[in-house]
Amino acid sequence: MTYRRNHKWVGRIAAATLSLLMGTFAPACGDDDDGGAGTGGTAGTGGTGGAAGTGGTAGTGGTAGTGGTGGTGGTGGANGATFDLSFSGTSFQGAHGGQTMYFALWNDADQSAAEDTWQATIDANPLTVSRPDALVEGESYTLYYFADVDGDGTCDGPAVAMDHAWSEPIPNVSADVAIDATHNVNFDGDCSKH
Numbered sequence: 539m540t541y542r543r544n545h546k547w548v549g550r551i552a553a554a555t556l557s558l559l560m561g562t563f564a565p566a567c568g569d570d571d572d573g574g575a576g577t578g579g580t581a582g583t584g585g586t587g588g589a590a591g592t593g594g595t596a597g598t599g600g601t602a603g604t605g606g607t608g609g610t611g612g613t614g615g616a617n618g619a620t621f622d623l624s625f626s627g628t629s630f631q632g633a634h635g636g637q638t639m640y641f642a643l644w645n646d647a648d649q650s651a652a653e654d655t656w657q658a659t660i661d662a663n664p665l666t667v668s669r670p671d672a673l674v675e676g677e678s679y680t681l682y683y684f685a686d687v688d689g690d691g692t693c694d695g696p697a698v699a700m701d702h703a704w705s706e707p708i709p710n711v712s713a714d715v716a717i718d719a720t721h722n723v724n725f726d727g728d729c730s731k732h
């Protein structure tokens with residue numbers, strides 16, 4: 539009787555312990571736990587700004603994406619407005635009538651090559667030439683020109699008895715530019731610009 543009773547209690551204790559253990563570990567043995575929250579993606583870098591148009595302003599880079607792809611590059615700046623260049627040369631015909639005047643327009647910010655070149659026969663007084671849309675707003679130029687005294691098509695000077703070469707500054711363009719030059723012997727040109 540005593541043994542049976544003790545045995546019965548041992549059984550109850552064992553069952554209770556098992557029940558407790560099962561209760562403790564039931565969640566682990568049941569349905570899978572949901573996964574943890576993912577880590578946010580890396581923020582994208584902003585896009586590269588578009589190239590500046592001639593005489594324009596560079597575009598602004600795009601805004602960085604939030605955990606996504608980089609922003610789109612900004613659009614290039616709009617080209618600056620263009621303006622006309624005109625030249626009126628007084629008394630050149632008397633000294634250089636029939637000769638050819640060569641012009642070379644240089645952008646002061648780019649000394650690699652002339653922006654524009656042209657020529658005209660000196661057959662009127664004043665000698666007038668015009669170059670529509672030759673100048674971009676905000677840019678600075680220098681106009682070089684020479685009278686080809688010896689008629690060989692190249693600039694040989696400047697010096698008296700050689701070709702006569704001059705220059706005119708055209709700073710910070712903001713409107714059409716009209717240059718009024720009068721023949722003079724201050725040869726401030728530069729043959730290397732032709």
Ligand SMILES: [Ca+2]
Nearest residue numbers: 690692693694
């Ligand atoms: Ca010459």
